[in-house]
Amino acid sequence: MNTNILDPIKLEDMGRVKLMNRTDTKYWFHAGQVNHLLNSIKEDYFILHIDNLSVQSYSSTYFDTSDNIMYSQHHNGKLNRFKVRRRSYLSSGLSFLEVKIKNNKGKTKKKRIGSEFGRMEFTAQELEFLIKHIPFECTDLHPSLRNQFSRITLVNKNFRERCTIDLDLQFQFENKFTSMDNLAIVELKSDGRDSISPVMLSLRDLRIKSSGFSKYCVGRSIIDPDLKRNNFKRKIRSIEKVIHSNNILNNLN
Numbered sequence: 001m002n003t004n005i006l007d008p009i010k011l012e013d014m015g016r017v018k019l020m021n022r023t024d025t026k027y028w029f030h031a032g033q034v035n036h037l038l039n040s041i042k043e044d045y046f047i048l049h050i051d052n053l054s055v056q057s058y059s060s061t062y063f064d065t066s067d068n069i070m071y072s073q074h075h076n077g078k079l080n081r082f083k084v085r086r087r088s089y090l091s092s093g094l095s096f097l098e099v100k101i102k103n104n105k106g107k108t109k110k111k112r113i114g115s116e117f118g119r120m121e122f123t124a125q126e127l128e129f130l131i132k133h134i135p136f137e138c139t140d141l142h143p144s145l146r147n148q149f150s151r152i153t154l155v156n157k158n159f160r161e162r163c164t165i166d167l168d169l170q171f172q173f174e175n176k177f178t179s180m181d182n183l184a185i186v187e188l189k190s191d192g193r194d195s196i197s198p199v200m201l202s203l204r205d206l207r208i209k210s211s212g213f214s215k216y217c218v219g220r221s222i223i224d225p226d227l228k229r230n231n232f233k234r235k236i237r238s239i240e241k242v243i244h245s246n247n248i249l250n251n252l253n
Contacts, residue, residue: 001035003054009046009155011092023190024108026213027203030242031167031184037202041154044198045163048153050091055167056151057090061120062216064144065136068227071144074217075231079104082134083216084141086115093117097126099133145219146172154199161190163199171219178223182243185213211235 047054063084064070073081083100098112111133115126120143122130130138148170154163166185171178188199212235221229222236229236 001038001055003038003047003152005039005042006045006047006054006154008049008054011048011050014048014153014155023106025188025190025200025210027186027188027208027210028213028239028242029184029186029203029206029208031182033206033208034165034167034184036206037165037186037199040202040205041198045154045156048155053091054152056092056153057148058151058166059088059090059148060146060215061086061143062145062147062220063141065140066142068144069136071217071220071227074214075221075228077231082136084130084134085216086120087112088117095119097122097129099130101133144173145216145223147215147219148172149215156197161188161197161199163188166215169215171223173220173223176223180239180243183239185215211238 048056050056063086070082070084079102081102083098085098085100086095087098088095095115095117096112097115098110101109101111103109111129113126113129115123122138122141127138130141148168149166150168152165152167154165156162164187166187167183169180169183169185171180186199186203188197190197217232218236218239220227221232
């Protein structure tokens with residue numbers, strides 16, 4: 001994968017396109033098509049470089065209640081839903097506690113505070129943050145899934161759109177582990193104003209349509225057999241066809 005064909009941008013310049021209140025559009029497809037995508041949009045986007053690296057390693061630990069209410073809300077299609085996670089940027093050593101809220105207008109809002117790298121228990125400050133932003137009993141939250149992946153981050157040169165490309169996705173829960181090799185997940189994050197997205201046009205040329213993809217819900221539905229997952233089975237089977245792997249189907253039977 002040749003990422004050197006795009007002009008670099010530094011982390012300190014990313015503040016111009018934070019998009020904490022944004023519209024998200026997701027796509028997923030075989031990772032073998034990423035090179036074609038990058039080549040077709042190389043004049044329109046910067047690529048994020050951190051310590052001269054254009055591919056960053058990420059890790060997330062998600063939290064849910066004892067009755068898995070956040071997973072269930074997403075599974076049942078409820079709007080105004082929440083996710084709680086610790087997101088760690090392995091390349092830079094930064095870590096954040098984050099709350100993601102998707103409202104009934106399809107907008108995603110993200111709130112976050114800095115956290116200690118590698119920490120699992122909530123500090124008093126983090127509990128105050130959670131109490132402020134989620135409607136659940138914070139003392140009932142517990143780790144429910146861990147994932148790890150590699151990410152390419154692109155910034156439209158008009159600074160109104162950001163695009164992430166996630167690869168090498170892995171899931172872990174207790175002693176269970178699975179991976180989605182050969183899958184690429186693209187997420188377009190924009191300010192909601194009408195504009196032509198070169199990424200969207202390129203994916204359209206590749207006949208790749210937008211389709212929702214929640215790493216949390218897909219990961220949990222694959223790796224935890226006790227959860228209700230009827231509404232996710234069709235999507236997971238479609239993913240399996242893309243990556244040509246039997247491990248997902250085996251977990252669904």
